[in-house]
Amino acid sequence: MKNLQIVTPSQKCIFDCPYCIAKSHSHQNTFQDIYHQNNTLWKNNLREVLKKDITIKNIIITGTNEPMQSKDCIKDIIEIAKKERPDITLEIQTRMYKPDDLLNKLDIVAYSIDNYHLLNKIKAQGKISRYVILLTDSFNEKTLHNILEKLPKKVTQLTFKVLQTSHGINKKMDVWIDTHKINSQTIEKLKTDIKNYKGPISIFFDQNCMDSTDRYKIFREDGLLYKDWEDTKGFL
DSSP: OOEEEEEEOOOOOSSOOTTOGGGGOTTTTOOOOHHHHOHHHHHHHHHHHHHHOTTOOEEEEEESSOGGGOHHHHHHHHHHHHHHOTTSEEEEEEOOOSOOGGGGGSSEEEEEEOOGGGTTSOOOOSSEEEEEEEOBGGGTTOOHHHHHHHSOTTEEEEEEEOOOOOTTSSHHHHHHHHHHBOOHHHHHHHHHHHHHOOSSSEEEEESOTTOOTTTEEEEOTTSOEESSTTOOOOBO
């Protein structure tokens, strides 16, 4: 396992994005909040995971809502990781575009962006800034060149993500994605442009971000590990 995804405690999201993959899970994210109920146990479990699994190279802080809604949890993750495994890279996935000193304590700040016109309106933070472009119809007919022209100089990594439907679990979400997903012609052009790109920015096209096979495990707010986002049988 190279990546450990750490989920901040679940709460009502301040953004409530209509395509959010957290809305696609059949278990509806009903996991016990040990982080708040028994914080010592949660911290001890995280320490144990980090010490036991030396294959972990990256921690990705995420959530079923905007993770920056749980700043205390993020601070705990940073403190534990730096003490137990200072070799690990710390990343956050966020839609919080407002500058915050906490973000500068992380190695990578990955900003989720669903609108072409937001690309040059974010003050990027972190040692490394990554833009994660969620391919809505806002990017229809836009080329890689169009997108790169708008990026602030601080952005050195770029990930394109295809929107993932719930396959019928959340019909409202699926209808929104079917209506607002990027067209196939633009996707194919972007793939070709990325393949031929020789510039300084690291670019990745993620066709299925839900596939956890050999990619990551998930440490949830109940202080247990899960093998993928649909898994409900936690372990340590």
